[in-house]
Structure formats: C-alpha cells, structure tokens
Amino acid sequence: MTTSGDPGRRRRGSSVVAFLKWLEATPVASGIRNSLFVFPLLESAHVIGLALVLGTIVVIDLRLLGVASRERSFTRMASDILKWTWAAFLLTAATGVLMFMTNAVVYSNNTAFRVKVVLLVLAGLNTLAFELTAARTVQRWDRAPSAPPIAKAVATLSLVLWIAVIFAGRIIGFTTTRAADPAPADINFEDLLGPSAK
C-alpha cells in the first residue's frame, strides 16, 4: 500500500491504516471479538439478509428477462418487492460493516474482500444504468412479457454480479483468519474448531 516513493501517497496510505486500526480498537469491535456468540450471529444475519437480497432480485431479473411472472406489471412488482430488497440490503450492509470492524486491516488487505467491494460497486452502477435507460420508458413495456434488450442486459449482468458477490464473500472466509481476543483459558479453540472454522 505504501510502496510508492511519493511521500504524499505514503501519508494517505498510513492515514487509511490508522483509521482501520481505530475501527478495530472501538468498543463495538472489541465487544464483538470478546463474545463467543456475536460474530456467528452477525454472520447468520448477514446470510439471511443476502439471501433475501439475492432471492428478491432474482424475481425481478427473471421478470425483466421474460422467464417468469411474464403476465405481471413490472412497476407493480418492483414497488411490491424492492422495498424488501432494500430493507434486507440494509441488514446485510450493517452486519457486514460490524464484521469488517473486528478485523479491518486484514479484510482490507484481502484480495477476495477487495474484489467483493468492486463487484458491489459494479452492481450499484448496473442498477443506475437501468434507472437511466429502460426505467425511463417503463410505461411502454410495463405489461409486455419481457423488457427491452438494454433491461435484459442489465438483468443478466445483475444475476452474474450478485452470484459473484456471494462467491467472493465465501472466499473471504477461507483466506482470512478471524481476529479473536484471548480466549478463556479453559477453552482451546484449535481443538474445538479444527484448523478451518469457516
């Protein structure tokens, strides 16, 4: 991160690291690390959230592609479903941030984590592209069995990106070790969990 000889760049790099270390030192982060239950429950809430995000997005994407729900109004479906998608996304993002805080330096240096962040940004831009194009003419195809080509391209890309987000997220668990504050003396985590508590 700070390999460049440019001193300005080095300063920026070290201030990011300082911020990440500050995140790790917050009472919230150390509280999560100190608990046996909280991190696994955050992971569980993260999976529930992302399952609802992907599960509802798939329904919308399949409607755009003309694979399923062909007879329904797109705007009606979107207004019914997307508020739940956003609620689930907030749950997923909040639990994700909390997990990140417990081990911020390690995660931010992890390739799979970085790839996941890029994929999330691309998924956001993809949604923006839909809003700027096909969504503007929606009254023309709202009841048509499938959407215009640009919307189909967005829907396909959306499915690919979100599934890639999940894969990258799963890889993070395999390529990082969880930060843990010292465990109680009577519990030996290595014996309990084996080498791979993913």
Add this chain to the structure above:
Amino acid sequence: MKHFAEWLSTTQPSVFIQQHNGWAIPTIQSIHIVGIAIVMGSVLLIDLRILGWAGMDQSLRQTTRRFGPWLTGSLWLLLATGILMVVGEPVRELVTFSFWLKMALVAIGALVAGIFQSQVRRHEQLWESTLVHRSSIKGLAVLTFLVWACIIVLGRLIAYDHVWGSWSPAARL
C-alpha cells in the same frame, strides 16, 4: 456418528473433495447459498401474499404456481449441495449439534411447504375465499419464515458448534 463420519471421510468421493479443497468447498457452499436465496425469496413472497402485503394483483394460487416450483427445486439443489458438503467434510458437519437441529427444522420446513402447496392446489376456492384471510394462517406464514431463518442461523453455527457448550458432541471429543 463419529465413527461413521470418520469412515465417510476415507471414501473416494470424500477424498476427492478434500484434495480439491481450495475451490471445491467454497464453490459448493456458494451454490448452496444461491439455493438458500431462492428459497428465502420464494418463501418471503408467498408469505407476503398471505399477509396481504405484496402481490395482491395475483391470486394465492397464481402466487404458489409462480414460486412453489422454484421453492421445491431449490430445496432439491440444497439437498444435493448439502450432501456434497457432508461428504467433503463429514466430521465438521455430522459431529455437531447445530447440524442435527438444522436437519430437524429442514424436515419441518419442507413438510409445511409441501402440505401447503398441495392444499392450495386441491382446495383452491376455500383458500382464496376463506383460509388466506384467517389470522391463524397468517401467523403460520410468519412462523414458517422464522423457521427458515433459524435454519440459516443453524447452518452458520455448524462452524461454531462450541456456542452450544456441552450440547455440542465436539465438546466431548
């Protein structure tokens, strides 16, 4: 169970998955998560229709016809990828309290989903006109959703079975 798990880990398919651990396990797990997503999306939208909070432009029968097959199909996908995970890491999966409690809840969830779909199919009029408006059915919809959410939690807890303390068979090894 521990002996069975240890035997399973010496079989050819298990050894194959273990040898390709770097990509095999995360790939299977990711497909499993995609299956979970389709189940949760389908259960959510059927339940929201029962509650009257979404999809009210569709009848209950139209809603179950849309999401029922995806729900059932995803459960088969989850069974297949779940079996692969057990074969790949038998001791990690089978010698846990979380796994067996999860299986019990999966049996309940799948049974409720199956009975519900066949009942709506067979007694379409009764469901549309009366049953879907009953608060007991609405309560059951919420309960079913919570069962699937608990199944997700238990699935994650397989990796943290020590949270169960002495209930975890791993604690006695």
